[in-house]
Amino acid sequence: MATSIVDAQSILAIDLGSVHTRALLFDVVEGQYRFIGSGIAASTANAPFRDIGEGFFRAVLNLQEKLGRTLIKDDRLILPSREDNAGVDRLVAAYTAGPELRIVTAGLLTDVSLQSIQRLAGTVSGQVAESLSLGDRRRPEARIDAVLQAKPDLIIFGGGTEGGAGRSVFKLAELLILVCRILPQEQRPHILYTGNQALARKIQEALSKWTTVHIAPNVRPGIDQEDISPAQEVLAELVTDFRKKQLGGMQTLADQCSAVPLPVSHAMGRMVRFLSRAYDPQKSVLGIDIGSQGVILAAAQDGRLNLAVAPYGLGSSARRLTEPALIEEINRWLTIYTPPELLRDYLWQKSLYPASIPGSAETLAIEQAMAKVILRRSFLQAKAENPDLGEVFEPILAGGSIFNQAPTAGEALMMLLDGLQPVGVSTVILDKHSLLAALGAAAEVNPLLPVQALESSAFLNLGTVICPYSPARYGAPILNVRVEYEKGNESRMEIRQGTFTVLPLKNGQTVRLHLEPLRKTVVDPTGQRSANSFKITGGLCGAVIDARGRPVPLPKDAARRRDVLKKWKQVLSG
């Protein structure tokens, strides 16, 4: 593994999305790694191309044109670089491209091993189509048929604490062998075993006669002990193996890479975990990325990562938002009147054309409302499944085309505030170039690169948000704020419950805030800022005091609600 700048200088990271392929170049400038630029092209994973190579080539070509630096010769990436600085030294990749994975989970007890396995399955982009457990009262053949009907690409199974159950695990394995025997070889799912390790060798011997089997450490080593992190790494490898066979050009790309390509969720998780070690150990670092197929939430506190991929996306999976309750929720966040029927049609159409972008004010409003609902729903779901997800986040890193394409930074921040509804004090950062996953993929090749690239200006600071929690009634004063500027001058303001206020700081301007909470108002639930006096740095939107309350209360009357939403938007957009 390279650890010095001399070992590996320029690194090209490829982000193979389901809609776009991005090529991101990092190189050493004045002794420090910097993000140099990015190229983008439409993904070619799908028909009629069915080969990611074309999209990869186009993205690199686009990067070459933008930078005026030779990266390609004779239709091939120059790797390693030449003496004239043409080409790159290393290539790494992360991906979300490919049809949604269909996963079957199998464990012994529903609320023990199966729960941990479900959580493990939830760290990759896919759909859990069937689950088996000891409590399953169906006859064996009915369970076999259920698995066959699920058409799994991947089966994750386990059970038994270390030194625990054996017989029941073997019974599950027998059932899976029968499934494999029924299916033609090319349709047999890959299997990940992540149960009692004392049985691992026998399980591998028995199942590997029929399909590809990976063994991962036990996700439930003790009845009250869960550890899915080691298994996550093996799962990532397995998914990559599967994609190499499924996606045209993936094997060729992987052969050129200096490290095994990673699912974007895992690459992002790696970076968020890394950042959590550098930030306040009392708070969690939160990384989110809304894609076409799903949303990735990676939260880590002091090196402990919680990773979840929720199946709500803004593209091919948009039709999952057509449940009446979700349509109603989207409607509640719309600034423009839109009949529910029109919204339903829009979501279906968006699923057909996931790469399409909002072409009018109305459709932009719909997609921004969709993003808020996706964030809210996914965040609450992840929190219900992982109570350790954290309360207060510092920083919040957000990526995804809905944020990057937002006409103003204020609109991007508004989506994040309404969707996540954070509490406490957080810095909100926009990953404008989708660097987080690229840096996670590059970290294995050169750990120095993410450290130095993060310090560069490749990420956009949207602003510091202060979200006090107060039981006070609407309109009551909850916070006295004194802003102390660097030149010594001051300004004061009174914050009332239900308000949304921008402190007009310039991007990069640092000030000291002195907060005086009133009426049992809590500024920082972690209790870290007990002095209520701290420095903040302004971002593109300055700094924001979001005293609207949690959850954000929206007026029931539709017309009034739209007025309120417009007013909040106006506050941020200036």
Add this chain to the structure above:
Amino acid sequence: MQQVSITHMQPLTTIRRARMLPVRGQVHVRKHQKISAADIVASGYAGNEHLLLDVRRILNIRKAEQLEGALQCKPGDRIQKDDALAESGGMFRRVLRSPVEGQIVTITAAGILIEIQNQLLEVFAGIAGTVIEVIPERGAILEAEGALLQGVWGNGKANQGMLLAATLSPEEALGRETLNMSMRGAVLLGGRCEDADALKIGADLPLRGLILGSMTADLVATAQSVNYPVIVLDGFGTFPMNAQGYKILVNNEKRDACLNASPWDPFTGEKPEVVIPLPASGEATAEVGEWRPGKVARITTMPLLGKIGVVVDVPSAAQTLPNGIRTSTALVRLENNEQIFVPLANLDMLE
């Protein structure tokens, strides 16, 4: 310029399609054979149900090694109901008989696993043409000449019948009052549909197929439940059928139309299709193209969803849309001669 995939709205072309069984079966056509849309290319039994018989428990066989001697069947055997599968030895012999007709998949310590082959799968040609290649045990590659229209949504059914225009224009809605007994057995063409009852009445007539320009998304469940193929050519909502597609269909009224309403699978490229066999030769169609002036484009998002036009220019620099988003666009001349900038991401190339 990057290549994009093409949606076909061709008045005359050469069409090549694979028709394959998802399981092994019997192929009923031979190379160079002329076929019609209703011909069965291949058939086989899909075993979507299984039965696991615990032989040792049923016959009270205590030792695993005794099992082999008791078996009277082997994996791969086709069995009829009541066929003997195993027999215990000794003075009081007991016989295990199959309760179902099917095929033995495997025999393990867990028992005899039988695939209950109760579902006959038949793959129809879907197009009228010639068999150009036979794939043993699976199906065939077919070639045909005719009009080809690809849709964006299909309900998974397939059939063929005489094409009739149920509406007088691409804007007109297909409603319950549009349908009558003279349309029985026909493949209907309608501009748009927002009436679930119309779909249900179509099943009662019955229709052999329905081609729509647009359909409201609340009809999806009903469209999936009817027993005839429904193909949506342009998308979800209440907007007219694209003029190019409508013209091709109207020009072929009263001809046989073959509908394969497979759902659109972006990964494999399978799309719902209408094929109208014609006694003439066309050129094979390209699957990808580049945006350049003269290309026909269809807008894929609201508010101009379904409108078609001709690309006039493809500026190299990104444009800022009225909503503030900055993106690559094409200047498109619509049918009413209005010229507008449309994001390239919101255009579908028609050819």
